[in-house]
Amino acid sequence: MTSISDRSRTLRGRAAVVGFAELPPSKQPGDRKPLDLISEVSAQAIADAGLRPQQIDGIVVCPAMMQYSMLWPSIVAEHIGLAPTYLEFVDLGGATSCAMIARAAAAVAEGRCETVLCVNGDTWDPKGMYLKPPPLVSPLRDFTLPYGAAGANGDYAMAARLHMDRYGTTSRQLAKIAADQRTSAQRNPIALFHGQPLTIDDVLASPVICDPLHKYEIVLPCSGAEAVVVTSEDRVKDLPHPPAWVLGFGEALEPDPFQRPDFLVTPTVESARRAFAMAGASPKDVTLAEIYDCYTSAVLIELEDAGFCAKGEGGPFVEAHDLTFAGDFPLNTHGGMLSFGQPGLGGGMTLVVEGVRQVMGRAGDRQVRRNDLAFVHGNGGTFTEECSLLLGRDR
Amino acid sequence: MSTPAFPRPLPRVEGDAAPFWKAVAAHRIELPRCTACGTLIFYPRTFCTRCHSREVRWEEISGAGRVYTFSVVHRATHPWFMDKTPYVYAIVELEAGVRLPTMLVGCATEDVSVGMPVEPVFERASDDVVLLHFRPRSA
Ligand SMILES: [Zn+2]
Numbered sequence: 001m002t003s004i005s006d007r008s009r010t011l012r013g014r015a016a017v018v019g020f021a022e023l024p025p026s027k028q029p030g031d032r033k034p035l036d037l038i039s040e041v042s043a044q045a046i047a048d049a050g051l052r053p054q055q056i057d058g059i060v061v062c063p064a065m066m067q068y069s070m071l072w073p074s075i076v077a078e079h080i081g082l083a084p085t086y087l088e089f090v091d092l093g094g095a096t097s098c099a100m101i102a103r104a105a106a107a108v109a110e111g112r113c114e115t116v117l118c119v120n121g122d123t124w125d126p127k128g129m130y131l132k133p134p135p136l137v138s139p140l141r142d143f144t145l146p147y148g149a150a151g152a153n154g155d156y157a158m159a160a161r162l163h164m165d166r167y168g169t170t171s172r173q174l175a176k177i178a179a180d181q182r183t184s185a186q187r188n189p190i191a192l193f194h195g196q197p198l199t200i201d202d203v204l205a206s207p208v209i210c211d212p213l214h215k216y217e218i219v220l221p222c223s224g225a226e227a228v229v230v231t232s233e234d235r236v237k238d239l240p241h242p243p244a245w246v247l248g249f250g251e252a253l254e255p256d257p258f259q260r261p262d263f264l265v266t267p268t269v270e271s272a273r274r275a276f277a278m279a280g281a282s283p284k285d286v287t288l289a290e291i292y293d294c295y296t297s298a299v300l301i302e303l304e305d306a307g308f309c310a311k312g313e314g315g316p317f318v319e320a321h322d323l324t325f326a327g328d329f330p331l332n333t334h335g336g337m338l339s340f341g342q343p344g345l346g347g348g349m350t351l352v353v354e355g356v357r358q359v360m361g362r363a364g365d366r367q368v369r370r371n372d373l374a375f376v377h378g379n380g381g382t383f384t385e386e387c388s389l390l391l392g393r394d395r
Numbered sequence: 396m397s398t399p400a401f402p403r404p405l406p407r408v409e410g411d412a413a414p415f416w417k418a419v420a421a422h423r424i425e426l427p428r429c430t431a432c433g434t435l436i437f438y439p440r441t442f443c444t445r446c447h448s449r450e451v452r453w454e455e456i457s458g459a460g461r462v463y464t465f466s467v468v469h470r471a472t473h474p475w476f477m478d479k480t481p482y483v484y485a486i487v488e489l490e491a492g493v494r495l496p497t498m499l500v501g502c503a504t505e506d507v508s509v510g511m512p513v514e515p516v517f518e519r520a521s522d523d524v525v526l527l528h529f530r531p532r533s534a
Contacts, residue, residue, distance in 0.1 A: 139410075139411075139412065139438055140438055142406035142407055142412060142438070143406065143437075143438050143495070143496055144496045145404040145473065146403075146404050146405055146406055146520065146524075146526050147484060147496055147497050147498040147526070147528075148468055148471060148473070148476045148479065148482055148484050148498055149473075149484060149496065150466075150468050150470075150471055150472045150473070150476070150484060151472040151473075153466075153468075153470075153472065154466050154468060154484040157466035157468075158464040158465060158466045158484070158485070158486060159464070161464050161465060161466055161509065162463070162464035162509065165464070165508075165509040165510075166509075207469070207470070208467075208469050209469055209470045210466045210467070210468050210469065210470070210484075211466055211467035211468075211469065212466075213466075256438075258486055258494040258495070258496060259437065259493065259494060263463070263464065263486070263494075
């Protein structure tokens with residue numbers, strides 16, 4: 001009998017990302033529907049990969065809040081003129097996009113299809129969200145919303161508070177994450193906060209939204225779309241761009257964050273462990289990280305649980321490292337969602353795209369010096385759904 | 396302002412959780428405990444989430460607990476709470492061994508701390524629903 005890790009190793013490097021596209025994010029809902037953004041960005045990504053639409057035989061999609069619909073995979077495929085042999089719908093909150101790539105890579109390795117389009121696109125209209133939110137049936141919410149749960153803000157603020165109380169983490173340390181990411185965003189012309197540098201003191205001077213989190217430690221939802229193309233090891237060599245090899249992935253869910261033994265120890269421990277095991281790598285091999293930054297506190301805890309530092313040492317870790325694209329631990333190098341914007345149900349595809357861009361060596365004047373191995377991570381719910389992804393320049 | 400009125404978010408007193416909310420309305424805290432493996436189940440279900448036994452017995456538990464963590468909310472997201480800020484959203488760990496999301500009342504927001512002993516406050520929120528808030532207790 002073979003173990004899960006033995007079997008997962010057979011998925012290592014069987015597929016690669018070979019093309020991507022990203023539309024500029026926007027704070028305005030605009031006149032266009034999610035399907036319009038999805039069709040535009042899909043065409044760009046397929047062209048970027050040097051492929052024709054007829055060569056796409058797999059599609060992985062995720063929910064669009066502002067055009068929420070059943071039968072979404074086939075609706076998207078039909079709309080953009082694809083006839084796939086593999087269709088998948090992923091709905092894991094912030095873990096969605098990493099999980100989309102994982103499923104695409106596994107489907108390719110299984111021989112279910114050759115080339116997969118993974119696409120996310122959504123518009124953002126706060127009014128629409130309140131007046132006509134998509135259905136969400138969660139019995140746990142009956143025990144949080146009546147107490148003023150404040151969306152996800154309250155939970156991530158409580159994680160920050162507990163981390164500070166237990167480990168002595170400071171607001172300055174958390175603010176440094178946002179400030180360093182903002183420095184990188186100055187090299188990203190389409191980032192929502194391009195042209196608006198931000199210091200640690202600026203973060204600390206911004207209004208406290210949910211104590212201890214300030215305004216600039218909290219992500220800004222927006223309209224936008226991203227797509228990537230994943231293909232088989234056999235097809236990679238014929239294509240125009242250097243590939244970003246999918247070397248490892250892992251996913252984990254732990255329900256009800258309040259009842260887990262320790263609120264600050266999350267399923268990222270397991271998702272990252274699985275991704276590193278598949279890749280045959282360890283955190284010290286990683287040369288850049290694109291990890292889910294809905295809040296500064298999320299980044300801190302993901303860094304710890306993924307194994308980049310010990311539990312409780314996230315504060316000193318971010319203080320000791322230059323986290324900008326030019327630094328010794330490049331983190332969220334296009335600004336992260338905190339400075340770029342958070343398009344599309346918070347799925348985090350923009351982090352996947354930036355990881356791919358860097359590993360391919362196509363990040364222009366924010367290219368990191370060492371792009372050997374990117375750790376990309378998605379976090380959904382309150383540290384409940386986690387998916388980790390390792391993208392390598394070499395197989 | 397032409398903002399439509401948003402009703403206060405309230406739990407549905409139905410299904411598996413109904414006995415919990417009915418007990419709270421009578422100023423008691425009751426939760427199901429698995430008779431097979433002893434797990435205290437929160438949020439309430441009529442089966443055990445650990446061993447999947449369907450034999451559970453509702454029991455009254457003490458409301459004594461401590462603040463596990465908290466956040467002072469200065470900007471609410473749900474419209475009903477927008478003019479209620481600042482307020483304290485918290486997780487309370489009961490001595491019985493479960494952690495409950497809750498609102499902390501009865502003290503200044505700057506006096507709240509992790510580990511602070513608390514006791515229940517039963518807050519009538521509507522004709523049908525009483526919510527389980529907490530306030531500081533002298534240890
Ligand atoms: Zn049981």
